Amino acid sequence: MELLMLKAIIVGASGYTGAELANFLVRHPHIELAGLYVSPGSLDKGKKLSALYGHLLGVVDLPLQPLGNADIKTVCADIDIVILATAHEVSHDLVPLFLAQNTAVFDLSGAFRVQEAGFYDKFYGFTHQYPALLEKAVYGLAEWNFEAVKKTDLIAVPGCYTTASLTALKPLVEAGLIKDNTKPTINATSGASGTGRKASLASSFCEVSLQPYGVFTHRHKPEIDQHLGMPVVFTPHLGSFKRGILASINVQLKAGVTAQQVNQAYQNAYADKPLVRLMDGTYPALKNVVGTPFCDLGWAVDGEDLVAFSAIDNLLKGASSQAIQCINLRFGFAITTSLL
Amino acid sequence: MELLMLKAIIVGASGYTGAELANFLVRHPHIELAGLYVSPGSLDKGKKLSALYGHLLGVVDLPLQPLGNADIKTVCADIDIVILATAHEVSHDLVPLFLAQNTAVFDLSGAFRVQEAGFYDKFYGFTHQYPALLEKAVYGLAEWNFEAVKKTDLIAVPGCYTTASLTALKPLVEAGLIKDNTKPTINATSGASGTGRKASLASSFCEVSLQPYGVFTHRHKPEIDQHLGMPVVFTPHLGSFKRGILASINVQLKAGVTAQQVNQAYQNAYADKPLVRLMDGTYPALKNVVGTPFCDLGWAVDGEDLVAFSAIDNLLKGASSQAIQCINLRFGFAITTSLL
Amino acid sequence: MELLMLKAIIVGASGYTGAELANFLVRHPHIELAGLYVSPGSLDKGKKLSALYGHLLGVVDLPLQPLGNADIKTVCADIDIVILATAHEVSHDLVPLFLAQNTAVFDLSGAFRVQEAGFYDKFYGFTHQYPALLEKAVYGLAEWNFEAVKKTDLIAVPGCYTTASLTALKPLVEAGLIKDNTKPTINATSGASGTGRKASLASSFCEVSLQPYGVFTHRHKPEIDQHLGMPVVFTPHLGSFKRGILASINVQLKAGVTAQQVNQAYQNAYADKPLVRLMDGTYPALKNVVGTPFCDLGWAVDGEDLVAFSAIDNLLKGASSQAIQCINLRFGFAITTSLL
Amino acid sequence: MELLMLKAIIVGASGYTGAELANFLVRHPHIELAGLYVSPGSLDKGKKLSALYGHLLGVVDLPLQPLGNADIKTVCADIDIVILATAHEVSHDLVPLFLAQNTAVFDLSGAFRVQEAGFYDKFYGFTHQYPALLEKAVYGLAEWNFEAVKKTDLIAVPGCYTTASLTALKPLVEAGLIKDNTKPTINATSGASGTGRKASLASSFCEVSLQPYGVFTHRHKPEIDQHLGMPVVFTPHLGSFKRGILASINVQLKAGVTAQQVNQAYQNAYADKPLVRLMDGTYPALKNVVGTPFCDLGWAVDGEDLVAFSAIDNLLKGASSQAIQCINLRFGFAITTSLL
CATH class of the missing domain: 3.30.360.10 (Dihydrodipicolinate Reductase; domain 2)
Incomplete structure (x- = not known):
């Protein structure tokens, strides 16, 4: 029996967390790393991830592709999982766009972590535009919220x-x-x-x-x-x-x-x-x-x-490996898959 | 007018604190570093301090001489200041011997810091034999006890x-x-x-x-x-x-x-x-x-x-430079002498 | 079809290289890590490997068992692979004993690397007793000697x-x-x-x-x-x-x-x-x-x-991962198995 | 008898080398640190040196003053020594201006180190405008050129x-x-x-x-x-x-x-x-x-x-302390003054 492979992309893949996520995903037996994306204005656009992170040479040689909002529909055509390792404001704007494409979104920024009036104004410097999504978002503290994580398409991975x-x-x-x-x-x-x-x-x-x-x-x-x-x-x-x-x-x-x-x-x-x-x-x-x-x-x-x-x-339990735990929970894989 | 130079020795000079003390004293305008001592059983006996601490080559090339209890009287003949950078138990035993020679003793160990019944038994593993000296010892927290430091011959430099x-x-x-x-x-x-x-x-x-x-x-x-x-x-x-x-x-x-x-x-x-x-x-x-x-x-x-x-x-404010502060206080030198 | 699993043991498993070897072997799909051994006099005898290396807690929790020469026959009963991460003199003595049990021996010490008269006397301080084994040993520089590695039971992994x-x-x-x-x-x-x-x-x-x-x-x-x-x-x-x-x-x-x-x-x-x-x-x-x-x-x-x-x-390409490369070569696995 | 104090300024004082130079000069018994300067466009203008280098708080609290070319004559009125810890191109331009004020100039950049046609074009990206000064400059390798250093007003401190x-x-x-x-x-x-x-x-x-x-x-x-x-x-x-x-x-x-x-x-x-x-x-x-x-x-x-x-x-023998050695040589002080 052929294993069904899920397809995942990483947005904001040029940072330290993005590189760790990519390194986990290429080892994941049930997930294919389908693409790495950066903002259209990134200086790293077009480079291979391994050009930024020499330790990944021969391990993850995918290019960092530019992703504009207009590309999202096309990019998501057959994507199951979107991981956002983007700046808080960027995640704030991208999350509804990806959710509209019926992908499961795992956001490593702070943009959907706290449901408290005025919190984003005070601590992140922007006014949150999506209170309904904030309410819907599940906080991905993997050992504590595993039932909730299984049933949502928006996981806010903790700081x-x-x-x-x-x-x-x-x-x-x-x-x-x-x-x-x-x-x-x-x-x-x-x-x-x-x-x-x-x-x-x-x-x-x-x-x-x-x-x-x-x-x-x-x-x-x-x-x-x-x-x-x-x-x-x-x-x-x-x-x-x-x-x-x-x-x-x-x-x-x-x-x-x-x-x-x-x-x-x-x-x-x-x-x-x-x-x-x-x-x-x-x-x-x-x-x-x-x-x-x-x-x-x-x-x-x-x-x-x-x-x-x-x-x-x-960068791992504090970001990328906890995101993978949440993915494993959400899709029913053993929680340590690709992590140990 | 010729400046009067005090004479100081360091006992336990082979450790990190001893080396720092030596480095301060060779820069002190009013103190002559008259000798470096280690226990008679030390493997470093006879070596130059700079053989252990290469950064002191050409700066402090004095030898580490063995010091047995029987040598103390001779060694102290014209010594004004004894600095003990020795193990707690060793300081405990040496302090009364040096005080008997009318030297001012600055002890960097824990042996004379705490006047509390049972403290040494519990935290240092030995029973203190000199309660009168414990009571007489001034705690050398230089910014706080400077008046007391001026009037004593036994300063317990803090941890x-x-x-x-x-x-x-x-x-x-x-x-x-x-x-x-x-x-x-x-x-x-x-x-x-x-x-x-x-x-x-x-x-x-x-x-x-x-x-x-x-x-x-x-x-x-x-x-x-x-x-x-x-x-x-x-x-x-x-x-x-x-x-x-x-x-x-x-x-x-x-x-x-x-x-x-x-x-x-x-x-x-x-x-x-x-x-x-x-x-x-x-x-x-x-x-x-x-x-x-x-x-x-x-x-x-x-x-x-x-x-x-x-x-x-x-090693400095937490040990050696605070000892020098205490020496400066005790003998009336400006408190930053040889330190800045 | 059930995969045939080879069984491997590590001797001298308490050192940095031993810990890395164990970490690779528990991830190897074709090899079972069957035991970790130390010398009978080791202070680490009886401890779990993860008690020495906290990062392996929950990953390799096998105990470090004492291995005397008299135990070798019993220990080797169903063992295919012996990895020696032992001191040079110890490997020198152990290699013939393990070879006698028809195991493949991968020695990470220097004891079988150089066929030159007087080399061991001069550089290792002992006279080599097994010139025939020295001649038989294949130098496990994996990228260069892969054909020879496939055909031998004694691989001397390079320094x-x-x-x-x-x-x-x-x-x-x-x-x-x-x-x-x-x-x-x-x-x-x-x-x-x-x-x-x-x-x-x-x-x-x-x-x-x-x-x-x-x-x-x-x-x-x-x-x-x-x-x-x-x-x-x-x-x-x-x-x-x-x-x-x-x-x-x-x-x-x-x-x-x-x-x-x-x-x-x-x-x-x-x-x-x-x-x-x-x-x-x-x-x-x-x-x-x-x-x-x-x-x-x-x-x-x-x-x-x-x-x-x-x-x-x-510790990896310079020792343990190169040993795994040699094992992979010797037994026909892909050379990067368990390494990437 | 009052000691005659020379007056020195440091230009480009905000860098690591500038901070070290300042630290040496405030300890120098024969030199007064008369001013710290940065370029008029520096973001550090007006700050105390100790605001950039916390270790110098209470040691060198002089401000970093802006120095335009027009200020040089005024600034140099009673200055004996100018130390340039500036970028190569900046030193190239400043050296003749300071020499015109009859100061002794110690330049830590590469601008006056090599007398070779085309060298500055090839390795520094600019064409040298002062060949006569290049010829006059003495290379301040202190142990080797001490006689020449004594007799010049332009010392190019080595890389x-x-x-x-x-x-x-x-x-x-x-x-x-x-x-x-x-x-x-x-x-x-x-x-x-x-x-x-x-x-x-x-x-x-x-x-x-x-x-x-x-x-x-x-x-x-x-x-x-x-x-x-x-x-x-x-x-x-x-x-x-x-x-x-x-x-x-x-x-x-x-x-x-x-x-x-x-x-x-x-x-x-x-x-x-x-x-x-x-x-x-x-x-x-x-x-x-x-x-x-x-x-x-x-x-x-x-x-x-x-x-x-x-x-x-x-930063010391490779820059600032060698500059001080050159200053000591040039003005007849013991070569280790302020250094040991």
Whole structure:
């Protein structure tokens, strides 16, 4: 019996996340990577992806084709899956156009993640035009929303810091272990790839150095708040490494909550989830997750104080591999397909 | 008029901190570096310091001489200053011997930092034999204890994490700004030099990676508690860089405390302290302090939430340059002498 | 039709190369990873491989079993493939024992690479006891010896520097382009993983720095000489990165040799070899090969001067993935199986 | 007796080299840093240097003032020393203007380094307008041209690769040890700061990786040739570190030349030069020179093959500290003043 192959395209394929998505899709046994697209004005238009990413030479040699809005109907003729690794504003505009072609859309931007009045005006600098789509969009936190992901054509894949933070915090919230009227504090450090592939002085080799940024202003803070259901204090940091996020989280537990209850909450949430690894008495280290689709979780309890640690590859579990998880869920493939 | 030169020796001079101390002292206009010592069993005995630290070739070419307890009297004949960059247990044993020779002793180990019953048994694995000296020892947090430092012969130079943490937190405590019954949380990341110069798998180049360690068990946590006067939650991390510590600190402020009050607290504490730099609307970055004797502080307030950041070079402000500050204080030299 | 699965074991599985081999084998569709072994005295005995290498948690959780010589017959009962990632002396002793069990042996040590009187005494510090096996061993430089590899049970997988150097130089020698009585000079820089997984001061995070070592004395120099068929000047360097080797090679061409002839020599050698990538007017960069099984080659000609550049991942093409290539060749699988 | 202080200004002070120069000058006991200048169109105009370089906060807080050609006469009223850390074309235009004001000019660009017809057209893209100044300019290779440096007002401070290469090769050429009709080959690796402080994709944190560049085309190759007096093959590489250059040099010695003769050549050249350190049986490592004004040299001889290694900090001995050496020479200060 011949396997039915789905056809997928990547829009915004020239960035770090786009390259990772392509690398996963050429290994996927049930999906054909049918095309890579960039905006018509991109300087990378016409180049092979492997001309930008030498490690993909001989692996993904497809060209980066220009995609104007007028091309969408033709391009989508036999496409099942569209992955958007585009800027937030671009995704905002493209999503309805692709949905109109009956493709399933997996959007890695922030454009459809948060249903809160004024959120996009405040944190993304534009007014959202598609409130109905925002409502319809399913948040693709793969370990938590898998039933909903199966039934939608618009998946908003979560942000990198958000994935790391929510994966660590949601089990505690679900189990009701966090003290009332307290806020978890999240201190997270991301590799320089989090700023994307671009020329900027701040991300030049000699300038990158461990430091906080976006203090009290980062857009992932309200994204965490909404999908966690409670407010947090979130402080992102830039680290002097290429990839990975480590989130260190302080939580005050309700009086009387035991370490055993915390362990149980994590076990309940993830014992059957192959891409979240619960450390057994040790703690996550970036080297163990970089280049992998895993989220590693570790924690410790001392009285009412809990510290939890969450580590991911920001470009993989924090973006591309979580998108592939969502695709696998949506189309009924094993969740680790092409990822392990 | 001929300047009077004091004579100093460094014991435990073969480690990273010892090398930094030597490098400062050869530049000091009022101090002569009179000798470098290691334990009689050291494999580095007899080598020049510059044979271990190639960057010091032509700068500090003194030999590492063995120092047995029986040699102390002779060695100290005309010595004014003894700097101990030795292991905690070794410092514990050496301090009374050097004090008996009427030298001023600056101890960079943890052996005389904390006056708390059972502290050394629990956190250092030995029972302290010199409670009277512990009581007499002045904690060398240079910006805070300068009057006391001037009048003692035993200065316990603070730990690296402790220096970063206390420098950020003490102004808030002194000003009474921290909410009652809350604990500041400190997440700090240190470069690999914090583990010292030694062969170990964990500190080998391919194994070092951003990760937490010593969760709820690190000995700098009670050191911070004691010298701050209130309990904290402290989580140290190892970072994949050589030098520097960045501490990110979350504090809950008393209701009604304003950003202006916080700013004023920091100004009051440090406006006249040349080696603590208050950022003006920006945040510390490791690159700005590594290789310098500064502690950089930045902070932001959002309602009752405050985040503060403190950055130091762990081997300098976190050890050797703070020792030099203490020496400068003790002997009446300008506090930045040989440091800037 | 059910696929016939071969069974393989890895001896010396606790090192960096062993971990990479295991990671490849669990992905191989025609080979079952049947066991991981360490020496009976290993401190890692009994641990899971993923306890040493956290990135393999959930991927390779097999235990590291002790293997004494007396166990070999039992262990080999139904084993087709033995991969030795053991120390040179250990491989020297184990190879005849495994061959006696009719397994195919792929040895990643240096113990069977060079057939030259006195070589092992001089460069490895032991006298070789199995000259007949040395003669029988096929050198597993996969792109060059594929016919011979198919017909032997003892493959000596080349050294990392040697693979990088020979891949760049052999096409020139085969085509007769190098000036008589001149020696190619090779300056190669390797990541710190080349020294293996071990505690040592020299490989500690704070000590590693770009520098030459083994000048005129490195054991890969005579290995290159023998398999190239001419002497070279070889200078290895340690670089401050984890993985990868870049070899920069200077060659004097015979008078009249053109750039076109050089291009043709490389095309002839590698046009049909999927794991050697010929750059087209650009040059190799470490980032493009690290984590991949490729060798990237680039070169330029200026009159009689040629510079060639060769880049590999030292643990993959320089060790484990080349071993897998040899296994694929030996058993008739596509050469890139489990590698791409 | 009051010390006479010379007054110096730095033009092009916003770059990495400018910042290093400023840092040296504020420590110089005989020179006052009288002003920092940038071009009138610079975006950094008006900022404090420490706003660009946080490590200089509290150390060099002078503002970056705009300098138009019309301002030069006024600015130079009481200035003794002008240091140009400007782009090549800018230095080309500024040098005659500053010389007309009777200042001593130390130019760190390539604009006055090479007296060869057509050199600037070919390698710098402009036609040189001041052949008489080119002839008058003294090449500031401090250890070699110190008598000439004392007597001129225009010093062309050498390039970074050139300094590393010439320091290693000139003693061999002077002693006549290099085989006739052979070319030394130089493979040198520079840290990313060599590309300067700027936004570019190629120098972004995630893109920098060990790789060759400028193969057979780098402008330091003819600079080396001219000041060495013989042709070389020069291959520069970019390394994944911030600072430092390591040059690895292969030379064919004349028949019969002994290691002793090579040693003697180096001793003759540098025994009395405090800023060139001759390794004694070891080899240079970047970590030993980064942050220092030293050039470290090591070498080994095997028959007619010599390899030599030269390590410098590209921003210091390869630029700013060598400029200070030249200033010290020119004005009769000890050559290491403000450097050690």
